[in-house]
Amino acid sequence: MLWLTQTQKMGVFFSSAGAFLFILGIMSFFDSALLSMANILFLVGIALLIGPQRTLYFFSRRQKIRGSIMFALGILLIFLKHPFIGFIFEMFGMLALFGxxxxxxxxxxxxxxxxxxxxxxxxxxxxxxxxxxxxxxxx
Known part of the structure:
Protein backbone atom coordinates (compact mmCIF):
# COMPACT_ATOMS: atom_id res chain seq x y z
CA MET A 1 0.00 0.00 0.00
CA LEU A 2 1.26 3.43 -0.89
CA TRP A 3 1.08 5.94 1.93
CA LEU A 4 0.72 9.53 0.79
CA THR A 5 0.28 12.69 2.81
CA GLN A 6 -2.75 14.88 2.19
CA THR A 7 -0.62 17.28 0.14
CA GLN A 8 0.71 14.45 -2.02
CA LYS A 9 -2.82 13.17 -2.59
CA MET A 10 -3.79 16.63 -3.83
CA GLY A 11 -0.70 16.55 -6.06
CA VAL A 12 -1.81 13.26 -7.59
CA PHE A 13 -5.27 14.72 -8.17
CA PHE A 14 -3.93 17.90 -9.81
CA SER A 15 -1.48 15.95 -11.98
CA SER A 16 -4.21 13.53 -13.04
CA ALA A 17 -6.59 16.39 -13.82
CA GLY A 18 -3.81 18.05 -15.82
CA ALA A 19 -3.21 14.86 -17.81
CA PHE A 20 -6.95 14.51 -18.44
CA LEU A 21 -7.27 18.11 -19.63
CA PHE A 22 -4.17 17.66 -21.78
CA ILE A 23 -5.73 14.69 -23.56
CA LEU A 24 -9.02 16.57 -23.84
CA GLY A 25 -7.20 19.60 -25.27
CA ILE A 26 -5.51 17.45 -27.89
CA MET A 27 -8.78 15.72 -28.78
CA SER A 28 -10.46 19.10 -29.24
CA PHE A 29 -7.95 20.04 -31.93
CA PHE A 30 -5.34 21.68 -29.72
CA ASP A 31 -7.60 24.02 -27.77
CA SER A 32 -5.16 26.46 -26.16
CA ALA A 33 -7.42 27.13 -23.14
CA LEU A 34 -7.60 23.45 -22.19
CA LEU A 35 -3.89 22.92 -22.82
CA SER A 36 -3.03 25.98 -20.71
CA MET A 37 -5.13 24.75 -17.80
CA ALA A 38 -3.60 21.29 -18.19
CA ASN A 39 -0.07 22.69 -17.98
CA ILE A 40 -0.86 24.73 -14.89
CA LEU A 41 -2.53 21.80 -13.13
CA PHE A 42 0.29 19.44 -14.07
CA LEU A 43 3.00 21.76 -12.74
CA VAL A 44 1.08 22.48 -9.54
CA GLY A 45 0.47 18.75 -9.10
CA ILE A 46 4.16 17.91 -9.52
CA ALA A 47 5.11 20.63 -7.03
CA LEU A 48 2.60 19.31 -4.49
CA LEU A 49 3.59 15.70 -5.08
CA ILE A 50 7.37 15.96 -4.69
CA GLY A 51 7.66 19.36 -3.01
CA PRO A 52 8.70 22.78 -4.31
CA GLN A 53 12.44 22.38 -3.67
CA ARG A 54 12.64 18.99 -5.37
CA THR A 55 10.58 20.30 -8.29
CA LEU A 56 12.98 23.21 -8.81
CA TYR A 57 15.92 20.84 -8.46
CA PHE A 58 14.41 18.41 -10.99
CA PHE A 59 13.83 21.07 -13.63
CA SER A 60 17.14 22.90 -13.04
CA ARG A 61 19.55 19.95 -13.06
CA ARG A 62 22.39 20.36 -15.51
CA GLN A 63 21.55 17.26 -17.54
CA LYS A 64 17.84 18.24 -17.73
CA ILE A 65 18.25 21.92 -18.68
CA ARG A 66 17.54 21.40 -22.41
CA GLY A 67 14.34 19.53 -21.64
CA SER A 68 13.29 22.20 -19.14
CA ILE A 69 13.86 24.96 -21.69
CA MET A 70 11.91 23.10 -24.38
CA PHE A 71 9.09 22.33 -21.93
CA ALA A 72 8.90 25.97 -20.74
CA LEU A 73 9.03 27.25 -24.31
CA GLY A 74 6.18 24.91 -25.23
CA ILE A 75 4.09 26.17 -22.32
CA LEU A 76 4.85 29.77 -23.31
CA LEU A 77 3.82 29.10 -26.91
CA ILE A 78 0.57 27.51 -25.75
CA PHE A 79 -0.13 30.56 -23.57
CA LEU A 80 0.58 32.79 -26.60
CA LYS A 81 -2.11 30.95 -28.64
CA HIS A 82 0.21 28.77 -30.75
CA PRO A 83 -0.97 25.42 -29.36
CA PHE A 84 0.29 23.02 -32.03
CA ILE A 85 3.84 24.38 -32.14
CA GLY A 86 3.82 24.62 -28.34
CA PHE A 87 2.67 21.02 -28.13
CA ILE A 88 5.59 19.89 -30.30
CA PHE A 89 8.09 21.79 -28.14
CA GLU A 90 6.46 20.48 -24.99
CA MET A 91 6.63 16.86 -26.18
CA PHE A 92 10.35 17.16 -26.93
CA GLY A 93 10.83 18.67 -23.49
CA MET A 94 8.81 15.89 -21.84
CA LEU A 95 10.86 13.25 -23.62
CA ALA A 96 14.07 14.90 -22.45
CA LEU A 97 12.82 15.36 -18.89
CA PHE A 98 10.98 12.10 -18.30
CA GLY A 99 12.65 9.83 -20.88
Missing amino acids: EFFATMVQFLRSVPIIGPFLSNPMVAPIVDKVAGIRVLPI
Whole structure:
Protein backbone atom coordinates (compact mmCIF):
# COMPACT_ATOMS: atom_id res chain seq x y z
CA MET A 1 0.00 0.00 0.00
CA LEU A 2 1.26 3.43 -0.89
CA TRP A 3 1.08 5.94 1.93
CA LEU A 4 0.72 9.53 0.79
CA THR A 5 0.28 12.69 2.81
CA GLN A 6 -2.75 14.88 2.19
CA THR A 7 -0.62 17.28 0.14
CA GLN A 8 0.71 14.45 -2.02
CA LYS A 9 -2.82 13.17 -2.59
CA MET A 10 -3.79 16.63 -3.83
CA GLY A 11 -0.70 16.55 -6.06
CA VAL A 12 -1.81 13.26 -7.59
CA PHE A 13 -5.27 14.72 -8.17
CA PHE A 14 -3.93 17.90 -9.81
CA SER A 15 -1.48 15.95 -11.98
CA SER A 16 -4.21 13.53 -13.04
CA ALA A 17 -6.59 16.39 -13.82
CA GLY A 18 -3.81 18.05 -15.82
CA ALA A 19 -3.21 14.86 -17.81
CA PHE A 20 -6.95 14.51 -18.44
CA LEU A 21 -7.27 18.11 -19.63
CA PHE A 22 -4.17 17.66 -21.78
CA ILE A 23 -5.73 14.69 -23.56
CA LEU A 24 -9.02 16.57 -23.84
CA GLY A 25 -7.20 19.60 -25.27
CA ILE A 26 -5.51 17.45 -27.89
CA MET A 27 -8.78 15.72 -28.78
CA SER A 28 -10.46 19.10 -29.24
CA PHE A 29 -7.95 20.04 -31.93
CA PHE A 30 -5.34 21.68 -29.72
CA ASP A 31 -7.60 24.02 -27.77
CA SER A 32 -5.16 26.46 -26.16
CA ALA A 33 -7.42 27.13 -23.14
CA LEU A 34 -7.60 23.45 -22.19
CA LEU A 35 -3.89 22.92 -22.82
CA SER A 36 -3.03 25.98 -20.71
CA MET A 37 -5.13 24.75 -17.80
CA ALA A 38 -3.60 21.29 -18.19
CA ASN A 39 -0.07 22.69 -17.98
CA ILE A 40 -0.86 24.73 -14.89
CA LEU A 41 -2.53 21.80 -13.13
CA PHE A 42 0.29 19.44 -14.07
CA LEU A 43 3.00 21.76 -12.74
CA VAL A 44 1.08 22.48 -9.54
CA GLY A 45 0.47 18.75 -9.10
CA ILE A 46 4.16 17.91 -9.52
CA ALA A 47 5.11 20.63 -7.03
CA LEU A 48 2.60 19.31 -4.49
CA LEU A 49 3.59 15.70 -5.08
CA ILE A 50 7.37 15.96 -4.69
CA GLY A 51 7.66 19.36 -3.01
CA PRO A 52 8.70 22.78 -4.31
CA GLN A 53 12.44 22.38 -3.67
CA ARG A 54 12.64 18.99 -5.37
CA THR A 55 10.58 20.30 -8.29
CA LEU A 56 12.98 23.21 -8.81
CA TYR A 57 15.92 20.84 -8.46
CA PHE A 58 14.41 18.41 -10.99
CA PHE A 59 13.83 21.07 -13.63
CA SER A 60 17.14 22.90 -13.04
CA ARG A 61 19.55 19.95 -13.06
CA ARG A 62 22.39 20.36 -15.51
CA GLN A 63 21.55 17.26 -17.54
CA LYS A 64 17.84 18.24 -17.73
CA ILE A 65 18.25 21.92 -18.68
CA ARG A 66 17.54 21.40 -22.41
CA GLY A 67 14.34 19.53 -21.64
CA SER A 68 13.29 22.20 -19.14
CA ILE A 69 13.86 24.96 -21.69
CA MET A 70 11.91 23.10 -24.38
CA PHE A 71 9.09 22.33 -21.93
CA ALA A 72 8.90 25.97 -20.74
CA LEU A 73 9.03 27.25 -24.31
CA GLY A 74 6.18 24.91 -25.23
CA ILE A 75 4.09 26.17 -22.32
CA LEU A 76 4.85 29.77 -23.31
CA LEU A 77 3.82 29.10 -26.91
CA ILE A 78 0.57 27.51 -25.75
CA PHE A 79 -0.13 30.56 -23.57
CA LEU A 80 0.58 32.79 -26.60
CA LYS A 81 -2.11 30.95 -28.64
CA HIS A 82 0.21 28.77 -30.75
CA PRO A 83 -0.97 25.42 -29.36
CA PHE A 84 0.29 23.02 -32.03
CA ILE A 85 3.84 24.38 -32.14
CA GLY A 86 3.82 24.62 -28.34
CA PHE A 87 2.67 21.02 -28.13
CA ILE A 88 5.59 19.89 -30.30
CA PHE A 89 8.09 21.79 -28.14
CA GLU A 90 6.46 20.48 -24.99
CA MET A 91 6.63 16.86 -26.18
CA PHE A 92 10.35 17.16 -26.93
CA GLY A 93 10.83 18.67 -23.49
CA MET A 94 8.81 15.89 -21.84
CA LEU A 95 10.86 13.25 -23.62
CA ALA A 96 14.07 14.90 -22.45
CA LEU A 97 12.82 15.36 -18.89
CA PHE A 98 10.98 12.10 -18.30
CA GLY A 99 12.65 9.83 -20.88
CA GLU A 100 14.56 7.87 -18.27
CA PHE A 101 11.26 6.73 -16.73
CA PHE A 102 10.17 4.90 -19.90
CA ALA A 103 12.33 1.88 -19.11
CA THR A 104 10.78 1.68 -15.63
CA MET A 105 7.27 1.99 -17.07
CA VAL A 106 7.92 -0.78 -19.61
CA GLN A 107 9.25 -3.10 -16.89
CA PHE A 108 6.14 -2.38 -14.80
CA LEU A 109 3.80 -2.92 -17.77
CA ARG A 110 5.43 -6.30 -18.44
CA SER A 111 4.15 -7.45 -15.05
CA VAL A 112 0.54 -6.43 -15.84
CA PRO A 113 -1.56 -9.49 -16.82
CA ILE A 114 -2.97 -8.54 -20.24
CA ILE A 115 -0.32 -6.11 -21.50
CA GLY A 116 2.68 -8.03 -20.10
CA PRO A 117 2.59 -11.05 -22.41
CA PHE A 118 2.17 -8.77 -25.42
CA LEU A 119 5.17 -6.62 -24.46
CA SER A 120 7.24 -9.74 -23.73
CA ASN A 121 6.43 -11.33 -27.11
CA PRO A 122 9.70 -12.10 -28.96
CA MET A 123 8.49 -10.11 -31.99
CA VAL A 124 7.47 -7.03 -29.98
CA ALA A 125 10.02 -7.01 -27.13
CA PRO A 126 13.06 -5.82 -29.14
CA ILE A 127 11.09 -2.91 -30.60
CA VAL A 128 9.70 -1.86 -27.21
CA ASP A 129 13.15 -2.19 -25.63
CA LYS A 130 14.70 0.01 -28.31
CA VAL A 131 12.01 2.70 -27.99
CA ALA A 132 12.15 2.67 -24.19
CA GLY A 133 15.95 2.74 -24.14
CA ILE A 134 16.36 -0.59 -22.39
CA ARG A 135 19.80 -2.03 -22.97
CA VAL A 136 19.80 -5.77 -23.58
CA LEU A 137 22.96 -7.86 -23.62
CA PRO A 138 23.49 -9.72 -26.91
CA ILE A 139 23.88 -13.08 -25.15
